Amino acid sequence: MAHLILRRLLLAIPLLFIVSVLTFVLTNLGPGDPAATILGNSATPESIAALNHQLGLDRSIAVQYWNWLHAALSGDLGTSVVTSQSVGQAISQRLGATLSLVMLSTLVAVVIGVGLGLVSALRGGILGRVTDILSIGGYVIPNFWLGLLLVYFFSVSLGWLPATGYVSPADSIGEWIRSMVLPVLALSVMGITGVAKQTRDALREVMSREFITALRADGFPEWQIILRHGLRNAAIPIVTVTGVLFIGMFGGTVLIESVFVVPGIGGLAVTSAQTGDFQSLQGVAVVFGLVVVGANLAVDLLYGWFNPKVRVQ
Structure with missing residues (x-):
């Protein structure tokens, strides 16, 4: 039974990795801009670009995912860019x-x-x-x-x-x-x-x-x-x-x-x-x-x- 549990846990690692990659890519490729949502209707393109740079959202998807994964492995799922809550x-x-x-x-x-x-x-x-x-x-x-x-x-x-x-x-x-x-x-x-x-x-x-x-x-x-x-x-x-x-x-x-x-x-x-x-x-x-x-x-x-x-x- 212990061998069965260990095997299932090992299989869970690639499953969670695939889920996290797919979710990250699909959400980033989807419509919507968090910076524009935060700043509201009065936001200018310059202010949106500045906030995206401040939040690190102007980096490539690969870099953003690597930063998220590095933090997630230590138990930190990040901070909401909208509410600033953990x-x-x-x-x-x-x-x-x-x-x-x-x-x-x-x-x-x-x-x-x-x-x-x-x-x-x-x-x-x-x-x-x-x-x-x-x-x-x-x-x-x-x-x-x-x-x-x-x-x-x-x-x-x-x-x-x-x-x-x-x-x-x-x-x-x-x-x-x-x-x-x-x-x-x-x-x-x-x-x-x-x-x-x-x-x-x-x-x-x-x-x-x-x-x-x-x-x-x-x-x-x-x-x-x-x-x-x-x-x-x-x-x-x-x-x-x-x-x-x-x-x-x-x-x-x-x-x-x-x-x-x-x-x-x-x-x-x-x-x-x-x-x-x-x-x-x-x-x-x-x-x-x-x-x-x-x-x-x-x-x-x-x-x-x-x-x-x-x-x-």
């Missing part, structure tokens, strides 16, 4: 809100999805067809549109939950939960349907194997067969779809955080792109890359736990 500080202030949203949404998707898939696999019939329909609907319905509907129904019409905003759990656990209910529901619907369908298909395939028949013939209780043997053998595809879901939810936070005014790094990415704040956008991309690496490593570790053969590969 990029690392800006991300750390917003990371908690995004992690709360993504982790809660993943938890809700897995718990409800596995439950629906389990019932669908064992009952079948109309419940299985309903799961298929919900799966298609979950992928088709945009999460930001669903979020607006949830706001209208639960906040505007009923007044049960806050429409926007985020409360840190350090301030109030109860208010934190209330502020997370609607964005978590909006973000997790697609995940619920995906996990439910994957669980149903994987469990039905496992329950049709010969060793399940043998366990039943030996008199094992049905619940024990399902939970200890059926779900464990069906866990690999469920873990796979959960890992993909977790990574995909980070991308989904960009719109969800905008709808519910959650101060997360998705909103920081949008603001940075709009203002031409390339340093902050670069930092967000690196954090997303680290999330992908961490999620893939967690999936590999779960593979090894559910299937001991993976540990020796």
Whole structure:
């Protein structure tokens, strides 16, 4: 297992390098001029050129990237050219809100999805067809549109939950939960349907194997067969779809955080792109890359736990 972890970490190095290079090049080649944004509409070409020189933005992309990489390797993601705030500080202030949203949404998707898939696999019939329909609907319905509907129904019409905003759990656990209910529901619907369908298909395939028949013939209780043997053998595809879901939810936070005014790094990415704040956008991309690496490593570790053969590969 240690060899597997080391190999995955070594593979993460070129992945993060490629992500950082692509992000840096694309953001610098894109439209927009941070200096012009900072100085405003009254800026002259001379003042813009002077500020670009002061910020080092008139240098070649290769030189700018090398300077950024040298600082990043020491833990410094740079300073925002728009707000003059440390990029690392800006991300750390917003990371908690995004992690709360993504982790809660993943938890809700897995718990409800596995439950629906389990019932669908064992009952079948109309419940299985309903799961298929919900799966298609979950992928088709945009999460930001669903979020607006949830706001209208639960906040505007009923007044049960806050429409926007985020409360840190350090301030109030109860208010934190209330502020997370609607964005978590909006973000997790697609995940619920995906996990439910994957669980149903994987469990039905496992329950049709010969060793399940043998366990039943030996008199094992049905619940024990399902939970200890059926779900464990069906866990690999469920873990796979959960890992993909977790990574995909980070991308989904960009719109969800905008709808519910959650101060997360998705909103920081949008603001940075709009203002031409390339340093902050670069930092967000690196954090997303680290999330992908961490999620893939967690999936590999779960593979090894559910299937001991993976540990020796």
